[in-house]
Amino acid sequence: MLKKERITDKKSALLSATLTLVNNHGFHNAPMAKIAKLAGVSPATIYLYFEHKQDLINNLYLEVKKSFSDSAFSGYEDEMSVKKGFEIIWFNIANYKLNHVSEATFLSQCDNSPTIDEAIRIEGLKNLQPLLDLWERGKKEGIIKPLSAFILYAHTVYPLSFLLEMQEREIFTLDEKVKGEMFQVAWDAIKM
Structure with a gap:
């Protein structure tokens, strides 16, 4: 042992x-x-x-992506309303990014770099399946705009990375009030 x-x-x-x-x-x-x-x-x-550096980077990506996803779906249940489920997931993601800055920074770099092997990137995306399923249900129920998951993610989750970067530079503060405002903007961006 x-x-x-x-x-x-x-x-x-x-x-x-x-x-x-x-x-x-x-x-x-x-x-x-x-x-x-x-x-x-x-x-x-x-x-x-x-095996090599790429293997190390890919393993790190998958480990961080799993940690991110485990946190993102904490407290979420499939039978929740679309808005409530999205709200829980969104706030979990925001809190993860605020409390795990190194990991969030790494994931952001991975999102903006060809360094991660495409097969590994696809594997990492599987960790987000509950969010993708929620959005799909929301589209079928006419609650969420019928847009690609990439567009939905870009308008709801990706802005957090930008604001967290501004907070790291100490030119913006992402407090509870701002998080509430951001969630509302994210929800308004994708709801019908």
Whole structure:
């Protein structure tokens, strides 16, 4: 059992180091040697867990995407009204992004970069299926505009990334009042 814990610790340390380096220096300026050094392991250790850097990045993406999705759907139930379900999911996403800034920054970089393999990106999107299903139900019930999920996401969730970046620069504050206003704008953007 102790050996497995040590393995998990090293793998977690590598993923954490990668998250830090990618967020601070970008994908291309996070070489394996720096990742290993920051994780406190030898460079050869990386290859016990990951085939290559792309494998490490893809694994980190899937792990962060799963954490994001687990948080996003906390308290959500399929039988909720479309608006109530969307409200819970939206606020969960906002709170995740506010409370897990490093992870949110990483996901935003991944969304805006070709670095993540397309097959891995598609795998990561599966974690958002409950939201996609909710939107589909909303379209069928005539509650949500019949738009692509990409357009719905762009108008409801993606603006959070922009405002969080402004908050990180200390030129905007995303408090509870603003979150409430943002949710209303997001809902108004997609409702019929």
